[in-house]
Amino acid sequence: MRCSGTATARGKSTVSRSGAGTSPSASGGESYASLRNFAKCQWRGKLRELEDHLKVCPFEKVACTNKGCPHTVERQHFDEHLAKECAHRLTVCKFCNQSIPHAMMKIHIEEHCQEAIISCTSPGCEKRLPRRQLRSHLSTECQAVEEPCSMGCGQMIRRADFGRHCVEPSDTAAHFAAFHGKLQGVEQELRRKDDLIEHQQMQLASLQSKVESNVRRGLQALDARVDCLAEDVRSQKTSSQSLGQSGAQGQLQRRVSNLEMDVHTTMRSQTEAKIVSGQQQSVCQEIAKQTDQLDLRVMELETTAYGGFLIWRIPNFSKLLDEAKRGIKTSHYSQPFYAGRYGYKACARLYVNGDGAGHGKYVSLFFVIMAGEYDAILQWPFNRRVTLSLLDQSPARHHVSETFTPDISSSSFQRPTSGLNVASGCPCFMSHQMLNSSAQQYLRDDTMFLKIKVETTGMENFTS
Structure with missing residues (x-):
């Protein structure tokens, strides 16, 4: 029989593979079959x-x-289906050479492939580059990116237009007003701190006067009491000599016991006076500590930057290097800066004679996350790209830069639980030999300039 939809046999029964059932055949003999593909198969x-x-x-x-x-x-048609027709067949991406299901290839190239060539997302920028380079391009290179004016006027300015924006007369007034407003804020803060310090000093003077007066009166009273006791002792000695042994002995013992109690009381009063004096010194030390903290806070208000980057001027480099080699002071912290007005707080830490692998031959530069005022609304761990740069002061401007993406599993980039996280950065940032090269002027007039920049693209949408 042919390969068809039914099966027949010369014998007792027929078999159907398609579910048609069985049918008897009157003729006997050997069974033949033709099933399932009757319309096409001739078997x-x-x-x-x-x-x-x-x-x-x-x-x-x-x-x-x-x-x-x-x-x-x-x-x-099976092989042709596998090779050309199946939407789930694996095909190799022409950009990254990964094997991707054919149906997902378009989405992979348009959205995920890090090697795919794409256009810059900034309107007006025509540069095409691999997707993996887009973030770095937007954060440091793209001139079409709009950023908040670092002069404080509040406008969003394209990088390409920033120089012209700074010198426009109409914008200069806004910059001056912003700077004036910030200066007024600093002045108000200083006045408030001065008033607080003056108030604390008045309280200290009043407390000191009271303590000194009480201690002076107490000591005078104690001196008078001691003199009186001494006179009593001399009197008792004279009396004991004149009294008989039998009747005077008991009276004398009782008097001596009373005198001992008075002496103990006097000594305890002297101890209490010393304690009061020690408390006074402790109060003075605490007020001095608060004054130092206020001074540090005022310095922060005067120097803190909010534009996502810091230019750090390091004068007297030779002196700092000599002190580091002699172990007097090996590291220095910069003033703090913020990645945006309401962003992460950070600073830099510099080892002029190197740290770790760079000790003795390199300048080491590290980035430090600090506890900030807006940490509660920021996303953690910190994962913004950081660029550390040593600025060339010659006209060539051959700056040296190192960029890194934080390791979010490191404790250095978690939300700070104290004032400072552990520093992270480049132990071998710049060799002492290259630093003194005559080709570039990384040191000029014994002064170095460092730049620390945090990627702020999208920071306006980065708070939770």
Whole structure:
């Protein structure tokens, strides 16, 4: 029989693979079969050979072996389906050489592939570059990116227009007003701190006067009491000499016991006076500590930058290097700065004679996350790209820069639980030999300039 939708046999019964049932045949003899693919397959053979035939029949439908594909195709078209038709077949990305399901290739290239060539997302920038370079391009290079004016006028300015914006007469007035407002704020803070310090000094003077007066009166009273006791002792000695042994001994012992109690009381009063004097010194030390903290806070208000970067001037480099080599002071902290007006607070830490792997031969420069006023609304861990730069003071401007992306598993980039996190950066940032090179002027008039920049792109949407 042919390979068809039914099976017939010359004998007792017929077999149907398609579910049609059985039908009897009047003629006897050996069974023949023709099943399933009657419309296309011309095979005819014995029923016992049918299973073997179906394993190779070109018209038999088989399931696609690609993961996720639900289709079945005829065996003769199976290879073509796998190679050209199946939407779930793996194809190699022409940019990154990864194997991607064919149906997902367009999305992979348009949204995920880090090697795919894309256009800069800033309106007006025509540069095309690999997707993995886009963030760095936007944070440091793209001249079409708009950023808040670092002069404080509040406008969003394209990097390419910043120089012209700074000298425009109409904008200069806004810059002056912003600077004046900030200066007034600093002055108000200083006045408030001065008033607080003056108030604390008045309280200290009043407390000191009271303590001194009380101590003076107490000591005078104690001196008078001691003199009186001494006179009593002398009197008792005279009395004991004149009294008889029998009656005077008991009276004398009682008097001596009373005198001992008075002496103990006097000594305790002297101890209490010393304690009061020690408390006075402790209060003075605490007020001095608060005054130092106020001075530090005032310095921060005067020098803190909010533009996401810091220019750090390091004068007297030779002296600092000599002190570091002699172990007097090995590291220096910069003034703090913020990554945006309401962003992360950070500072830099400099080892002029190197630290760790750079000790003795390099300048080491590190980035430090500080506890800030807005940490509660920021996202943690910190994952913004950081660029550390040593500025060339010659006209060539061959600055040296190192950029790194934070390791979010490191404790250095978690939300600070105290004042400062552990510093992270470049132990071998700049060799002493290159620093003194005559080709560039990284040191001029014994002064160095460092720049620490935090990527602020999208910071306006970065708070939770």
